[in-house]
Amino acid sequence: MSDLLSTWxxxxxxxxxxxxxxxxxxxxxxxxxxxxxxxxxxxxxxxxIITSKTFLKASIxxxxxxxxxxGTTLSEQxxxxxxxxxxxxxxxxxxxxxxxxxxxxVYLLIFVIGAFVLLILSRIFRCKDISYRLILRIIVFxxxxxxxxxxxxxxxxxxxxxxxxxxxxxxxxxxxxxxxxNLSAAAFFDPKSMNxxxxxxxDYFTDIFNIIYFVFIFYGLxxxxxxxxxxxxxxxxxxxxxxxxxxxxxxxxx
Numbered sequence: 001m002s003d004l005l006s007t008w009x010x011x012x013x014x015x016x017x018x019x020x021x022x023x024x025x026x027x028x029x030x031x032x033x034x035x036x037x038x039x040x041x042x043x044x045x046x047x048x049i050i051t052s053k054t055f056l057k058a059s060i061x062x063x064x065x066x067x068x069x070x071g072t073t074l075s076e077q078x079x080x081x082x083x084x085x086x087x088x089x090x091x092x093x094x095x096x097x098x099x100x101x102x103x104x105x106v107y108l109l110i111f112v113i114g115a116f117v118l119l120i121l122s123r124i125f126r127c128k129d130i131s132y133r134l135i136l137r138i139i140v141f142x143x144x145x146x147x148x149x150x151x152x153x154x155x156x157x158x159x160x161x162x163x164x165x166x167x168x169x170x171x172x173x174x175x176x177x178x179x180x181x182n183l184s185a186a187a188f189f190d191p192k193s194m195n196x197x198x199x200x201x202x203d204y205f206t207d208i209f210n211i212i213y214f215v216f217i218f219y220g221l222x223x224x225x226x227x228x229x230x231x232x233x234x235x236x237x238x239x240x241x242x243x244x245x246x247x248x249x250x251x252x253x254x
Contacts, residue, residue: 004030015216019223024133028140038147039107043099045154051095056086058166114139121235130225138220149209156181183208196251204244214240
């Protein structure tokens, strides 16, 4: 454990030397557990918000408004049933279970798929010596940045006036933005009066933690992976763009 903390310390404060310690044989079980523990803490902080009556009512109201916009008229009984469900224990249990299970599964998929994408990009740019095993270890050790990012953001939301933001949400996108502290240039804009795609682009590509994360991925590829810096930089930029695509998908689907 002390070796793990030492490696993380070196990576964070001196990535040029820190990533020299990452090899194909570096053990990643404990780093994954540490990252998931931080993730679970973040989810736990968010639960009082997403299981609150304010949040659940706003979610139901948005769904009703969306259905009515499509021409579906709900009866009083249907509206009453939906409101009762939003306040039921089962809805809260589903929200809690979905948050924990979904969050953990998504993060594990990010490790696996992210490493696979970086491997493909490395092959496209003729970097044949770096292996999937090594890339996976680079991503796992760098993931501490994104998990800390998530924890800081949800803590900011938790101690802010999130109730007002939730109550005034008119779309699922507004509801998600209410739970997202903007540590980027997007903080200077109003997401409700701005094109959602443009807002997302500004938020994603200027988020301080995102920038730090991809800078560290660059160092991981160039130092641990021994990829030439110009190629490592191009691979990192392309990877950053590809990593933004799921966010665009969520915007288009909500």
